[in-house]
Amino acid sequence: MEHSTCFHCGLDASSSRIVYDNKSFCCNGCKTVYDIFSANNLTCYYDLQQAPGATPKEVEGKYNFLENEKIVERLLEFNDENIQIITLYIPHIHCSSCIWILENLNKLQASVGSSIVNFGKKTVRISYNPNKLSLKELVKLLSSIGYEPFISLDDYSVGKKNIDRSLIYKLGVSGFAFGNIMFLSFPEYFQVSGFWIEKYAPLFRWLMFSFSLPVIFYCAQDYFISAYKGLKSKILNIDVPIALGASVLFLRSTFEIIFNIGTGFFDSLSGLIFFLLLGKFFQQKTYNFLSFERDYKSYFPIGITKISSEGQETSIQVYDIKKGDRLLIRNEELIPVDCILIKGKARIDYSFVTGESDPVSKQSGDKLFAGGKQLEGSIEVDVLKTVEQSYLTQLWSNDVFNTNKEDRFTSITNAISKQFTIIILSIAFIATAYWMYVDSSKALNVFTAVLIIACPCAIALAAPFTFGNLLRIFGKLKFYAKNASVIEQLATINTIIFDKTGTITANKETTIEYNGIHLSNEEERLLKSTLRNSNHPLSRSLYALLKENDIIALEDYQEHIGSGIEAKHKQHTIKVGSAPFVGLQAENVSLNTAVHISSNNTYKGKFTFYNSYRKGLSKLFNQLKKNYDLVILSGDNAGEKENLTKLLPAKTKLFFNQKPEDKLEYIKHHQSSGAKVLMIGDGLNDAGALAQSDVGIAISENVNVFSPACDVILDASKFNQLYAFIKASKSAVKIIKWSFVLSFIYNSIGLYFAITGQLAPVIAAILMPLSSISIVVFTTVTTNILGKKLK
Amino acid sequence: MSVIYILLAISIVVAIGFFVAFVFAVRSGQYDDSYTPSVRMLFDDELIKEKPKESILTKKD
Numbered sequence: 136m137e138h139s140t141c142f143h144c145g146l147d148a149s150s151s152r153i154v155y156d157n158k159s160f161c162c163n164g165c166k167t168v169y170d171i172f173s174a175n176n177l178t179c180y181y182d183l184q185q186a187p188g189a190t191p192k193e194v195e196g197k198y199n200f201l202e203n204e205k206i207v208e209r210l211l212e213f214n215d216e217n218i219q220i221i222t223l224y225i226p227h228i229h230c231s232s233c234i235w236i237l238e239n240l241n242k243l244q245a246s247v248g249s250s251i252v253n254f255g256k257k258t259v260r261i262s263y264n265p266n267k268l269s270l271k272e273l274v275k276l277l278s279s280i281g282y283e284p285f286i287s288l289d290d291y292s293v294g295k296k297n298i299d300r301s302l303i304y305k306l307g308v309s310g311f312a313f314g315n316i317m318f319l320s321f322p323e324y325f326q327v328s329g330f331w332i333e334k335y336a337p338l339f340r341w342l343m344f345s346f347s348l349p350v351i352f353y354c355a356q357d358y359f360i361s362a363y364k365g366l367k368s369k370i371l372n373i374d375v376p377i378a379l380g381a382s383v384l385f386l387r388s389t390f391e392i393i394f395n396i397g398t399g400f401f402d403s404l405s406g407l408i409f410f411l412l413l414g415k416f417f418q419q420k421t422y423n424f425l426s427f428e429r430d431y432k433s434y435f436p437i438g439i440t441k442i443s444s445e446g447q448e449t450s451i452q453v454y455d456i457k458k459g460d461r462l463l464i465r466n467e468e469l470i471p472v473d474c475i476l477i478k479g480k481a482r483i484d485y486s487f488v489t490g491e492s493d494p495v496s497k498q499s500g501d502k503l504f505a506g507g508k509q510l511e512g513s514i515e516v517d518v519l520k521t522v523e524q525s526y527l528t529q530l531w532s533n534d535v536f537n538t539n540k541e542d543r544f545t546s547i548t549n550a551i552s553k554q555f556t557i558i559i560l561s562i563a564f565i566a567t568a569y570w571m572y573v574d575s576s577k578a579l580n581v582f583t584a585v586l587i588i589a590c591p592c593a594i595a596l597a598a599p600f601t602f603g604n605l606l607r608i609f610g611k612l613k614f615y616a617k618n619a620s621v622i623e624q625l626a627t628i629n630t631i632i633f634d635k636t637g638t639i640t641a642n643k644e645t646t647i648e649y650n651g652i653h654l655s656n657e658e659e660r661l662l663k664s665t666l667r668n669s670n671h672p673l674s675r676s677l678y679a680l681l682k683e684n685d686i687i688a689l690e691d692y693q694e695h696i697g698s699g700i701e702a703k704h705k706q707h708t709i710k711v712g713s714a715p716f717v718g719l720q721a722e723n724v725s726l727n728t729a730v731h732i733s734s735n736n737t738y739k740g741k742f743t744f745y746n747s748y749r750k751g752l753s754k755l756f757n758q759l760k761k762n763y764d765l766v767i768l769s770g771d772n773a774g775e776k777e778n779l780t781k782l783l784p785a786k787t788k789l790f791f792n793q794k795p796e797d798k799l800e801y802i803k804h805h806q807s808s809g810a811k812v813l814m815i816g817d818g819l820n821d822a823g824a825l826a827q828s829d830v831g832i833a834i835s836e837n838v839n840v841f842s843p844a845c846d847v848i849l850d851a852s853k854f855n856q857l858y859a860f861i862k863a864s865k866s867a868v869k870i871i872k873w874s875f876v877l878s879f880i881y882n883s884i885g886l887y888f889a890i891t892g893q894l895a896p897v898i899a900a901i902l903m904p905l906s907s908i909s910i911v912v913f914t915t916v917t918t919n920i921l922g923k924k925l926k
Numbered sequence: 927m928s929v930i931y932i933l934l935a936i937s938i939v940v941a942i943g944f945f946v947a948f949v950f951a952v953r954s955g956q957y958d959d960s961y962t963p964s965v966r967m968l969f970d971d972e973l974i975k976e977k978p979k980e981s982i983l984t985k986k987d
Contacts, residue, residue: 231965238966254962303952311945315938335930342934 143169144281145186164190168280172236175243180236187232189281197465198278200438200450201271210270210286210437212260218248220262221270223284225277228257237282244268244276288432288453302419306412309354312346313405317900319343320402324897340392343401350405351385354412373552373595376559380590381407387583400587403899407592410907414599418606418619431506431528431819435471439464442515453522460518464509472505472518473525479514483507506819531822546623547871548598552591559589566890577892584894588885593878593906597871598623601914605867608922613850614860621846624830625864627811631759632802632824634816635769635779638834640746641851647680651732651740658734660687661709665702668692673730674700674711677742699731709734714741728774746775751855753782758858760784764810768793768801770820799823815857819843832857856925863921870917874910881906 141148142158143165153160156173160166168188172180180187200206213220227233234252237259241247246268250261259282263273277284319339355378362378365371381404388399440463441451448463453471456462461477464470470483481497485507494510497503503516505525522528563585570578602619609616616622633639654662664687666678691703699712710717710733717733728744759765765787767779773791780789793801802812802824814821814828817835822843825831833845834854849857885902888894951957 231968234962234965235969238969252962252966253959254965255959300952300957303957304949307945307948307952311941311948315941318937338934342938 140186141165142181143186143188144190146190162190164192164281167191171243171280177236177239177242180232183235184230184232187230189227189283191279191281192283197468198271198274199440199448200436200452201269201274203438203450203452206438206450206452207270213262214265217264217266218262219265219270220260221273222258222260223274223277223286224256224258225282225284226257227282228252228254228259233282236280240276243280244273247273286437288435288437302412302416305354305357306409306416309350309405309409309412312350312354313402313409316343316346316402316405319346320398320896320900323398324900336398337392337395340398343399344389344392347385347388347401347404350408351381355381355408358411370549371553371556372549373591376552376556376589376591377411377595379556380586383583383586384590387587398896400896400899402896403587403903406900406904407590407907410592410904411595414596414603414911418599418603431531431822434469434506434819435522436469439468439471456518456521458518458520462516462518463513464516465513466509466511468509470503470505470507470509470516471525472522473520474503474505474516474518476501476503477515477517480511481514482510484510546598546620547868548594551594551875555591555594559585562589562886562890570892574892581890581892584889584892585886587899588889588894588902589882590903591878591882592903593881593910594875596907596910597874597878597914600911601867601870601874601918604915604918605863605921608918608925609860609863611922612856612860612925613853614856615848617846621830622864622867624811624846625813625861626868628763628813628829628861630764630766630805630810631813632766632768632798632815632828634798634814634818634821634824635767635775636746636771637817638815638821639748639752639767639854641749641836646745646747647677648743648745649740650743651738654732654734654739657707658709658739661702661704661707661734662711662732664689664704665692665700665709665711668702669694669700673728673744676744677730707735710736745778748782749851749854755855755857756783756787760786764788766790766801768798768824770794770798795820795823799827802827813861815849816843816845859925863925866921867918870914870921873917874914877913878906878910881909 139148139159140146141161143160146161148159148161153163153166155166155169158169160169165188168191172178208214211219211221225237228237234254237252238250240250240261244263246264248262248264250259252259261273274284274286319342322339323336358374358381359378361372361374365375384400384404384407388401388404391397391399435453438450438452439456440448441456442448442461442463444461456472462472462474476497476499478499481501481503482494483497483503484494485504502519505520505522505528520526563582566585567578567582570581599619602622605622606616606619609622616625659681663678663681666674666681668689687704689702689704692700693702694700695712695716699710699716701708701710701712703709711730714729714731717731717738718736719731719733719738729741730744731741732739756765765784767783767787767789769775769789769791770793771791776789776791779787790801798814798821802814806812806827806829812828813830813832814824815832815834816822816825817833821831821833825833825843825845830847831845832847832849833843834849834851836851881902885894885899888898
């Protein structure tokens with residue numbers, strides 16, 4: 136059969152045989168979406184981008200919590216009788232077609248007033264008429280066209296967010312003042328003497344003064360605050376000399392114009408602040424669509440179905456769950472609290488919480504932990520603990536989640552600024568002492584001139600521009616760092632700790648190996664036909680592995696929950712499942728997941744499931760082993776130990792059965808003995824370790840879906856490039872050191888003018904921007920060369 | 927009165943005018959999303975194209 140892809144979502148559609156309107160579709164869901172769009176004249180959707188859609192998922196009952204008015208109230212941005220506005224996060228937004236279809240939502244549903252997409256943040260802001268369309272219907276509509284919004288507990292607690300635009304304002308104000316002051320300084324730059332300049336100079340100077348007021352009191356306030364905080368905790372950070380320089384500039388200039396001595400340095404002052412803010416702005420590049428601060432709240436649902444004692448189902452919000460409540464957990468829903476299973480078959484996927492790779496089956500009466508995902512049908516549970524007291528969520532009460540990582544670390548700029556400030560102050564005092572002796576009238580002039588010219592604008596700019604530009608380059612290579620200081624920290628690490636499941640193993644892939652007696656064709660066919668009937672994940676992956684065989688009709692098929700399946704065809708019987716189920720006793724217990732087979736009650740053999748490791752894993756470890764201590768901390772059992780020791784360098788330390796707190800403590804312990812730890816993990820169980828480590832990298836197969844709080848989100852496909860990223864960050868630190876050398880040269884030139892008492896405003900006005908701009912050019916060019924090498 | 931005062935006043939008023947415009951632009955959220963508008967402006971053509979399509983369909987009906 137010819138190979139074809141789904142017209143809607145681009146997946147393989149050759150086996151589905153769904154053809155509609157001369158177009159092939161992979162499933163009925165995609166066909167339905169196409170149907171909706173073509174009926175509403177919205178097929179433009181497919182012109183803008185090839186196969187832009189997503190397959191709509193079954194959402195029946197999933198959004199029942201949106202009937203609860205208290206929940207809805209918290210989610211809405213604006214709520215009126217006739218209009219409601221909501222901003223929804225839709226992970227699928229990825230192309231121009233998405234923008235187009237979402238902004239034309241009112242063609243599908245007339246009650247939608249307007250919808251505006253923010254592509255960077257992957258959100259859509261929808262206003263609609265609540266009398267004709269409820270929020271639940273709106274969400275269902277979006278889901279039905281493949282744009283299912285993601286609503287989590289996070290949306291509930293945050294409420295209305297205020298966007299901080301102060302940096303843009305400050306940048307605008309300082310740029311405005313800088314331009315105007317430069318303009319007003321022009322007559323005096325050219326030293327036109329005579330009647331005209333004498334008459335109007337005071338006017339121009341006072342105008343400059345008034346323009347500089349907002350610069351010093353509004354734009355520069357962060358530097359003063361930071362310098363004050365630094366001094367208070369006895370740290371000479373880079374903001375101390377900046378604040379000192381800025382205030383001396385302002386005071387001396389004001390003094391000069393009051394006593395009509397000179398023009399002052401208002402142009403240099405506003406230029407300095409403008410360039411510094413520009414550096415800050417450049418460094419502030421953030422990835423809007425990624426969140427680095429997520430905790431369990433963004434993973435947990437906002438509402439859950441409660442069953443009252445009369446058997447009625449009501450939606451309540453998760454914080455309202457009380458001990459003893461009876462809850463209904465549907466297929467694919469997350470268990471929000473610790474509870475006891477009462478009714479139904481539970482197959483829980485704990486991979487996110489514990490790092491265990493396989494879903495576990497539970498019987499009624501078993502305890503279920505919060506964070507697991509139910510995989511099969513609905514279950515009923517009795518609540519044991521509230522959300523905040525559950526086993527998983529308690530991890531977040533650990534102190535590491537409340538400390539700021541940046542505070543634990545002295546940046547290269549602050550390290551140098553300590554010596555720099557001391558040297559500058561001593562030069563200033565020595566020069567002043569000299570002039571006191573020679574010509575005391577010039578002493579104050581020299582003292583202030585030294586502080587002005589030494590204002591470390593270039594030093595302060597080197598790090599933001601180098602790291603900021605590298606951040607951007609890394610981002611293009613799918614290494615998304617939270618901020619610039621992360622790259623700096625990455626250069627200092629000496630220990631690398633890996634999680635196993637999902638980090639060094641690929642999440643959904645396993646390799647399966649058969650050992651035992653060879654299966655005849657007949658048996659293999661029967662096995663395949665039997666597996667076909669089972670929905671168990673292991674059966675599905677085994678089914679996919681077996682060769683294409685004719686499917687035979689089974690005479691008898693039985694599924695025994697938690698143990699296995701058996702089937703009968705003609706005279707043959709087959710049993711597939713756990714060791715005791717197929718009649719194998721006292722097996723030497725293997726920790727790996729295995730499926731055993733017996734045919735006609737004789738044991739045949741077993742299929743063992745091994746983790747499949749990411750490509751380039753051993754190469755990466757061999758690159759890293761020279762310079763770093765390597766450790767693997769796994770939440771899983773030791774089943775893979777043998778495989779790993781074969782695969783990885785001998786000195787790699789392996790630890791298994793590590794609880795989330797164990798990982799955190801392990802890192803803390805090593806940090807106290809001087810290790811700089813890079814932690815690489817993927818799940819909620821690594822959250823504590825990621826927060827404790829110096830740099831925490833979360834590996835993600837799809838960067839749009841959940842990843843725990845971390846410093847870096849790394850796309851799984853780039854995992855084997857890790858060493859290159861670390862090397863690049865080390866080179867970046869070298870670049871910064873060279874920029875420091877460059878700025879010291881400028882400073883020495885400036886100091887010559889300052890110490891000899893000939894610092895004219897025009898020299899300061901030339902020297903300061905020149906040094907800043909050359910540093911910006913130098914760092915940008917060198918980091919771009921660095922980035923080219925990375926590819 | 928010298929003309930310089932008038933010129934200065936005009937230049938400052940013009941400068942402040944632009945500054946106020948900038949503040950309003952930031953406040954209205956123009957700088958919050960710098961990507962989507964660039965895509966959105968290209969859509970208008972598509973929408974006009976769609977209208978004749980619609981009329982053909984209604985004729986057929």
